[in-house]
Amino acid sequence: MSSSRSALKQQHIPKAVERLERGRQAAPQVFERLREAIISLDLTPGTTLSRTTLATQFGVSSTPIRDALMRLEEEGLVEVFPQHATVVSPINLTLASQAHFLRRSLELEIVRSLALAPEPRLIARLNGLLAQQQALMEAQDLEAFEAADQAFHRQLYKAAQMQDLWMLVRSRSGHIDRLRRLYLPTPGKIQGIVRHHKLIVQAIAEGKPDEAQKHLRDHLSGTLSHVDEISVQYPGYVRR
Numbered sequence: 001m002s003s004s005r006s007a008l009k010q011q012h013i014p015k016a017v018e019r020l021e022r023g024r025q026a027a028p029q030v031f032e033r034l035r036e037a038i039i040s041l042d043l044t045p046g047t048t049l050s051r052t053t054l055a056t057q058f059g060v061s062s063t064p065i066r067d068a069l070m071r072l073e074e075e076g077l078v079e080v081f082p083q084h085a086t087v088v089s090p091i092n093l094t095l096a097s098q099a100h101f102l103r104r105s106l107e108l109e110i111v112r113s114l115a116l117a118p119e120p121r122l123i124a125r126l127n128g129l130l131a132q133q134q135a136l137m138e139a140q141d142l143e144a145f146e147a148a149d150q151a152f153h154r155q156l157y158k159a160a161q162m163q164d165l166w167m168l169v170r171s172r173s174g175h176i177d178r179l180r181r182l183y184l185p186t187p188g189k190i191q192g193i194v195r196h197h198k199l200i201v202q203a204i205a206e207g208k209p210d211e212a213q214k215h216l217r218d219h220l221s222g223t224l225s226h227v228d229e230i231s232v233q234y235p236g237y238v239r240r
Helices: 026-039 051-058 062-074 093-116 120-139 142-159 163-172 174-183 189-205 209-220 223-233
Strands: 078-081 085-088
Touching: 026 051, 026 062, 026 174, 051 062, 062 078, 093 142, 093 163, 093 174, 093 189, 093 209, 093 223, 120 142, 120 189, 142 163, 142 189, 174 223, 189 209
Parallel strands: none
Antiparallel strands: 078 085
């Protein structure tokens, strides 16, 4: 991560974010692309979002922009100051902790249930995702690795037939996800993620629910314990 992220930035939406798909409503697409830009820190905390500029960049009217920003405000990812500006919010540690609690509570039960009835096809799918993560780790492709990490956890929810809960978790995870994105380049972090994923899969495959829960708990405990050093490295990004 570059040190320039410690300063407020002007609005900049990458070209890939601007393109909208035909045949889909514009507002959900604008929301998805802006949310990803915020989570990936392409739009950093403190960045001012101009509705007029966004409408021009996305090639839409002001209505989809307004609707997308309202959804982002509901998730706490932007702050709207009426008649003034819309600004990307700082990382809220209270919301990050709540999202962490929600995800940990759900996934502890999910991995336990999966380990109580191991399914070979699930293990094969998870091992395939692990191989992908290993390759991305070796290539140091952080963006793709982050997506593969999410795919691994999404597969756990799907296997437990809890897909709707995955969507709930994702909608609450914007602040903790930004913390993770800041901490991901730390030496050894990616290696630790892959190691924990392997241990979780092994415990599920061997039908050991207690071990699966232990490794998941260890896996999800890392980022929040390093908030102080993240705050020092990225001043102004975190709100306590």
